[in-house]
Amino acid sequence: MTNSAYGRSNLSPAPRRAAGRTPSALLAIAPLVMCLAVLPVAAMAQEQPAVPNTMGTAPDGSKTHGGQEASKDDLGKYTLPDGTPTYRIAPDGTMDWFTYSGYRRYHAECHVCHGPDGMGSTYAPALANSLKTLTYEQFMETVVNGKKTIGVGTADQVMPAFGENLNVMCYMDDLYVYLKARADGALDRTRPSKREDKTKEYGANENQCFGRK
Numbered sequence: 001m002t003n004s005a006y007g008r009s010n011l012s013p014a015p016r017r018a019a020g021r022t023p024s025a026l027l028a029i030a031p032l033v034m035c036l037a038v039l040p041v042a043a044m045a046q047e048q049p050a051v052p053n054t055m056g057t058a059p060d061g062s063k064t065h066g067g068q069e070a071s072k073d074d075l076g077k078y079t080l081p082d083g084t085p086t087y088r089i090a091p092d093g094t095m096d097w098f099t100y101s102g103y104r105r106y107h108a109e110c111h112v113c114h115g116p117d118g119m120g121s122t123y124a125p126a127l128a129n130s131l132k133t134l135t136y137e138q139f140m141e142t143v144v145n146g147k148k149t150i151g152v153g154t155a156d157q158v159m160p161a162f163g164e165n166l167n168v169m170c171y172m173d174d175l176y177v178y179l180k181a182r183a184d185g186a187l188d189r190t191r192p193s194k195r196e197d198k199t200k201e202y203g204a205n206e207n208q209c210f211g212r213k
């Protein structure tokens, strides 16, 4: 009886211990398993943020690039969380000053080659299309340094370098947000009507850029 009891107790604890060990072993490695499962997902989420590459409605009801919340500075410029400037159309249709200013600058400096409203011409590409894929940095680089594609069509196409033209350099963010608004479909081809006023700070900045007092 003692033997058999001992024998039984000797036998049974072993499987019980083994059975007990399995869950605790699983618990011990569970955080590791979870990390391994979560890490690639987190990395993917960082590489490809789920911001749509078009116009969207921001939490405050305005229209911005990707519908992201935009913050406004003293100049009247709106920027996205990653620091890129954006157009912003208020719920009542009022456009930000930079987009309106960009519209005017575009038609003064770029229209002659790139066509009205960024629609393109036989000579130069439609920027309302280019800005669907060009980054802010690529846009800046091209406008400052120019671009020349050799051997396209019958004539070489030349995008002049505007790096020393203040009428362009002082309005780079304006041009960018205007063309981005066209690319995102936030602005149609009608002349913009309702707009925010030019701020005092914008005017001061403009004067400084042109070297005026």
Ligand code: HEC
Pocket: 106, 109, 110, 111, 112, 113, 114, 123, 124, 125, 127, 130, 134, 139, 142, 143, 147, 148, 149, 150, 157, 158, 159, 160, 162, 168, 175
């Ligand atoms: C004298 C004509 C001319 C003027 C003025 C001009 N461009 Fe261009 N631009 C071109 C040509 C031609 C190309 C194509 C160059 C190439 O592909 O090598 C181009 C290309 C570009 C590109 C690159 C487009 C792409 O799809 O890669 C950008 C951005 C651009 N221009 C912006 C501007 C802006 C902004 C202005 C006004 C400040 C302007 N351009 C004024 C002729 C012009």
